[in-house]
Amino acid sequence: MVSYFIADLHLSDKRLDIVKAFVRFLQEQAIHADALYILGDLFDVWVGDDIKNQTSNIVATELKQLTDSGVCCYFIYGNRDFLLGSSFLKRCGMQRIQDQTIINLYGRKTMLLHGDILCTLDENYQKFRKTVHKKWLQWLFLHLPKSIRFHIAAKMRTKSQADNSQKADSIMDVTPDEVVKKFQQYQLDWMIHGHTHRPAIHSFPHSTQQRIVLGDWYEQRSILCVSECGIELQGDKL
Ligand code: LP5
Ligand code: MN
Numbered sequence: 001m002v003s004y005f006i007a008d009l010h011l012s013d014k015r016l017d018i019v020k021a022f023v024r025f026l027q028e029q030a031i032h033a034d035a036l037y038i039l040g041d042l043f044d045v046w047v048g049d050d051i052k053n054q055t056s057n058i059v060a061t062e063l064k065q066l067t068d069s070g071v072c073c074y075f076i077y078g079n080r081d082f083l084l085g086s087s088f089l090k091r092c093g094m095q096r097i098q099d100q101t102i103i104n105l106y107g108r109k110t111m112l113l114h115g116d117i118l119c120t121l122d123e124n125y126q127k128f129r130k131t132v133h134k135k136w137l138q139w140l141f142l143h144l145p146k147s148i149r150f151h152i153a154a155k156m157r158t159k160s161q162a163d164n165s166q167k168a169d170s171i172m173d174v175t176p177d178e179v180v181k182k183f184q185q186y187q188l189d190w191m192i193h194g195h196t197h198r199p200a201i202h203s204f205p206h207s208t209q210q211r212i213v214l215g216d217w218y219e220q221r222s223i224l225c226v227s228e229c230g231i232e233l234q235g236d237k238l
Contacts, residue, residue, distance in 0.1 A: 006214060007115075010217065017238060019055050021238050040115075048146070076096075083141070100182075111182060114193060119175065194216075201233055220235045221237075
C-alpha cells in the first residue's frame with residue numbers, strides 16, 4: 001500500500017489546467033492509496049467556505065468521491081488557505097490535522113507541516129502569520145462582505161509579491177538550524193513539507209534522517225509517494 005503527499009497546488013479558476021491535473025491524479029493514482037495528505041496551499045487563496053466557484057466545486061466533488069471510496073484524506077493549512085473551514089472539509093470528507101503533526105509512516109517517525117513555520121529568518125512574514133492566525137481577527141474577516149474579503153486578499157497578495165521579489169533566497173527558504181532543532185527535539189526520521197517550492201530530498205551526513213520538500217504544481221505534478229519499499233518524489237509535466 002502507498003501514501004501520497006502533495007502541497008502548493010494553488011488551485012483557482014485562473015488555472016483550470018492544474019485543476020484537471022489534480023482530478024486526474026485523484027482518479028488514477030490516489031484512488032489506489034491508503035491515504036492522501038495535502039500539506040497546505042491546495043487553493044491559491046481561500047477567503048471563506050461561503051464562496052463557491054468552479055474550482056472549489058470540482059475539488060469538493062472529486063475529493064468526496066475519493067474519501068467515500070475509503071481513501072483517508074488529511075489536510076494541513078497553508079499560508080494561502082488557512083481560512084478553509086469545517087463545512088468545506090466536510091463537503092470533501094477530509095480531516096484537518098495540525099501543522100507539525102507527527103505520524104508513524106511505515107515505521108518512520110515523520111513530521112508533516114506546510115513549511116512556512118520553518119522560515120524563521122523571514123521576520124515580516126512571521127509577524128504577518130501571527131496576526132492573521134488570531135482567531136478573533138479571522139472571525140471578523142469572515143463576517144465581512146465577500147467583495148471586501150476579495151479586495152483585502154488581493155491587496156495582501158500584491159504586497160506579498162512585491163516584498164518577495166526583494167527578499168534574498170536564504171530568507172525565502174527554511175532556516176537550516178530550525179530544521180535541525182525539530183529533528184533533534186522530536187527524534188524524527190523524516191520531515192515532509194512544502195511551501196518553499198524547492199522540491200528535493202535532503203539527507204543528513206552519517207544519518208538516515210531525511211527532509212522531503214514537495215514542489216508546486218505550476219509546471220509539474222509534484223507528488224511524494226511513500227510505501228514500505230521506500231520514497232519517490234515524482235515530478236511529471238502537467
Ligand atoms: O504565498 P507566497 O509564497 O507568495 O508568499 C508567502 C508569504 N506571503 C503570504 C501572504 C499571502 O500570499 C496572502 C494570502 C491571503 C490569504 C487570504 C486572506 C486572509 C485574510 C485573513 C485576515 C485575518 O503568506 C510571504 C513569504 C513567502 O511565503 C515565503 O515564505 O515571504 O510573506 C510575505 O510576503 C509577508 C510580507 O512581507 C508581509 C505581508 C503583507 C500583507 C500586507 C497587508 C495589506 C493589507 C491591506 C488591507 C486593505
Ligand atoms: Mn505556502
